[in-house]
Amino acid sequence: LISTEKGSRCAMPLVVCFLLALSTRSMASKTPVGFVGLGNMGSPMATNLLKNGYPVIATDVFPGSCKEIQDLGAHVVDSPADVADKSDRIITMLPSSPDVIDVFTGPSGILKKVKKGTLLIDSSTIDPAVSKEMSVAAEKMGAVFMDAPVSGGVGAASLAKLTFMVGGPEEEFNAAQELLSCMGANVVYCGQVGTGQAVKLCNNMLLAIGMIGTAETMNLGIRLGLDPKLLAKILNMSSGRCWSSDTYNPVPGVMEGVPSANNYQGGFVTTLMAKDLGLAQNTATSTKTPIPLGSLAHQIYRVMGSRGYANKDFSSVFQFLREEEGQ
Numbered sequence: 001l002i003s004t005e006k007g008s009r010c011a012m013p014l015v016v017c018f019l020l021a022l023s024t025r026s027m028a029s030k031t032p033v034g035f036v037g038l039g040n041m042g043s044p045m046a047t048n049l050l051k052n053g054y055p056v057i058a059t060d061v062f063p064g065s066c067k068e069i070q071d072l073g074a075h076v077v078d079s080p081a082d083v084a085d086k087s088d089r090i091i092t093m094l095p096s097s098p099d100v101i102d103v104f105t106g107p108s109g110i111l112k113k114v115k116k117g118t119l120l121i122d123s124s125t126i127d128p129a130v131s132k133e134m135s136v137a138a139e140k141m142g143a144v145f146m147d148a149p150v151s152g153g154v155g156a157a158s159l160a161k162l163t164f165m166v167g168g169p170e171e172e173f174n175a176a177q178e179l180l181s182c183m184g185a186n187v188v189y190c191g192q193v194g195t196g197q198a199v200k201l202c203n204n205m206l207l208a209i210g211m212i213g214t215a216e217t218m219n220l221g222i223r224l225g226l227d228p229k230l231l232a233k234i235l236n237m238s239s240g241r242c243w244s245s246d247t248y249n250p251v252p253g254v255m256e257g258v259p260s261a262n263n264y265q266g267g268f269v270t271t272l273m274a275k276d277l278g279l280a281q282n283t284a285t286s287t288k289t290p291i292p293l294g295s296l297a298h299q300i301y302r303v304m305g306s307r308g309y310a311n312k313d314f315s316s317v318f319q320f321l322r323e324e325e326g327q
Contacts, residue, residue: 035090037124045183047069051160056074080092083110090120092104092110118144120143122148123150126147148165148180154266154268155258164187166196167193207243208273259316269313
């Protein structure tokens, strides 16, 4: 109790104690979050969890990838199984379907030590069928699996502005959203397990087609004598505007802070775009859906991978077209 000017007493300290209790309870809710996969996307995502006060238990197949997050305060362990042993909410961010299968069901996989009730959120971009398989395997162990692939690239991951497309039990969405909102600006429920992956594959197919179209358009304009910055400016105030032209332009010198301004380093590498387009192609084939432009985009990115562009950002398709033109 404290005294007022008139000598009476009030319960202001009780209010303070109550607020402190609420704060303590809020911090207590931030139990450790496991994170597997600390590549170009996973590292900034895990960092944003730390920034939001969540203790992070992390691992990666390449120990060197763990150093940065460890320096920021994360606890690094040796395997996905060790992550599962120390946390009951785990996020995975991995390159491909085989990687996801191994991380979850391999000899040192998550499901070897997963606790009942653990929430498993996979943000990799993989075959929707694999997400469904992992969901069944997790359910047998008493855990809940959700697919939550992302859109936005490395820049959005660093700024916590990713878009998450979430598939899984709707009653678990709020729990997933609590964590995903620390890493993204948009968290959208898409339906049951696999639907998040389906949306992501559709998005990336359109992204690849748009990037190739932007690269072709910019190259044609340059060949016609147009200044690329001027051309981009006009495109971005006209009906041809798209994300590849106004946010991630593939022409060096047009924009700052994008891979094309850094010799196409960083960002979303060609190999991964080819992988995603292959998944889209397989899904289209199985559903007998014609995707002529998606198929052509797949072929282009596969060829790029064999011509020295495998580890360059997918916007390097502009450079690839220019080199092809000179042959």
